[in-house]
Amino acid sequence: xxxxxxxxxxxxxxxxxxxxxxxxxxxxxxxxxxxxxxxxxxxxxxxxxxxxxxxxxxxxxxxxxxxxxxxxxxxxxxxxxxxxxxxxxxxxxxxxxxxxxxxxxxxxxxxxxxxxxxxxxxxxxxxxxxxxxxxxxxxxxxxxxxxxxxxxxxxxxxxxxxxxxxxxxxxxxxxxxxxxxxxxxxxxxxxxxxxxxxxxxxxxxxxxxxxxxxxxxxxxxxxxxxxxxxxxxxxxxxxxxxxxxxxxxxxxxxxxxxxxxxxxxxxxxxxxxxxxxxxxxxxxx
Numbered sequence: 001x002x003x004x005x006x007x008x009x010x011x012x013x014x015x016x017x018x019x020x021x022x023x024x025x026x027x028x029x030x031x032x033x034x035x036x037x038x039x040x041x042x043x044x045x046x047x048x049x050x051x052x053x054x055x056x057x058x059x060x061x062x063x064x065x066x067x068x069x070x071x072x073x074x075x076x077x078x079x080x081x082x083x084x085x086x087x088x089x090x091x092x093x094x095x096x097x098x099x100x101x102x103x104x105x106x107x108x109x110x111x112x113x114x115x116x117x118x119x120x121x122x123x124x125x126x127x128x129x130x131x132x133x134x135x136x137x138x139x140x141x142x143x144x145x146x147x148x149x150x151x152x153x154x155x156x157x158x159x160x161x162x163x164x165x166x167x168x169x170x171x172x173x174x175x176x177x178x179x180x181x182x183x184x185x186x187x188x189x190x191x192x193x194x195x196x197x198x199x200x201x202x203x204x205x206x207x208x209x210x211x212x213x214x215x216x217x218x219x220x221x222x223x224x225x226x227x228x229x230x231x232x233x234x235x236x237x238x239x240x241x242x243x244x245x246x247x248x249x250x251x252x253x254x255x256x257x258x259x260x261x262x263x264x265x266x267x268x269x270x271x272x273x274x275x276x277x278x279x280x281x282x283x284x285x
Contacts, residue, residue: 014253017059017104018044023079024099028165031086032130033095034071038079039105048108050074052115052137053244053272056107057252058082060093067249069134069271070108073141080105083133083165109252110271113138113242118214122150126227128157128199128219132165134244134271135218143176152179153208157199157219161185161192182206200226203234210236218244228275238275245271245278 019040026034037058039045050056050070059065066088072081086095097103115138123142127135135154142149154173158164164183174181184195184202195202200223208215215236217227224243231241247259247266254268261278264270 014106015251017057017065017106020080020103020105022097022099022101022103025097028083028167029163032165033084033086035082035084035094036072036077036079037082037103037105040102048080050080050108051112052141053112053134054108054110055252055271056080056082056105056109058084058090058094059104059106060090060097061102061104063093064090065104065106066090067109067252067267069244071133071136073137073144076140076144083130083136085130107252109267111269113216113272115141119148120150120212122208122213123152124208124213124215125152125154125156126199126203126215126217126219127155128223129159129163130165131217131219131223132156133218135216136166136169138216139173143173143179146177150178150212152176153182153206154180155182155184155199155202155206157184157186157202157223159186161189161194198226199223200230203227203230207234210234210240214240214242216242238279241275243273243275243278245273247271 020037021040022035023038024036028034039048052073055067055069057065057067068082068084070080071083084091084094086092125135125139139154142152156164170181173179182202184197184199185192188196215231217224228241245261245266249259249267250256252267254265259266
């Protein structure tokens with residue numbers, strides 16, 4: 001039950017979301033939209049401190065809520081940004097909303113990419129499809145602190161050219177100092193002149209050095225499994241490979257026990273893990 005009084009929500013209950021307004025909606029692909037959302041309460045907005053890798057629940061009132069990674073960078077964006085793919089009841093409802101609509105937001109939850117620990121290292125980003133959503137803030141954070149990191153290599157794959165998320169930002173990523181962007185698709189079309197190959201094969205082709213490098217990957221489980229195998233062939237140690245996990249989260253607070261993976265809860269211990277922490281999940285890789 002949401003208790004609203006004079007436009008404010010009783011936030012003493014951590015399960016009650018903060019009211020927020022959709023500032024803009026941008027089509028990224030045929031089934032992915034980028035929502036820029038601003039928290040209505042200035043005090044809540046000021047104290048909503050988040051880092052790349054963390055997530056929040058977004059509510060479509062009267063329908064439900066779902067967890068989504070925050071795709072913006074706190075000091076580089078006005079409001080919160082979420083790249084939301086239409087896949088179910090909540091996401092369908094969110095996709096029907098327009099600028100000015102009121103939604104709920106609660107969070108931020110989870111841990112984050114320890115980017116401070118990665119300073120001075122080369123960063124290798126490998127993403128597939130909507131898996132680029134949690135990687136986008138990592139890329140933009142590094143580009144915003146370019147002198148603190150080594151080379152940046154991004155491999156971005158998708159099923160088709162039309163499924164490449166964040167295409168409007170590709171020029172910015174590829175033209176930044178010491179940065180390289182490699183795009184690949186499973187199936188090209190008459191206008192596609194780039195690679196047509198699977199992401200793990202591109203990793204093997206490019207052969208990035210594991211020396212002083214952190215590899216961060218996110219995408220479909222099958223892509224992650226074969227990408228992990230490719231990285232291991234190249235000499236990357238499990239602690240050098242980082243990913244985010246998804247779970248059937250309902251609370252975000254470690255109370256509902258719906259997102260456990262072994263002895264870990266994705267909402268509290270994750271969603272960011274290195275493969276040394278979760279190696280048992282990918283023993284066949």
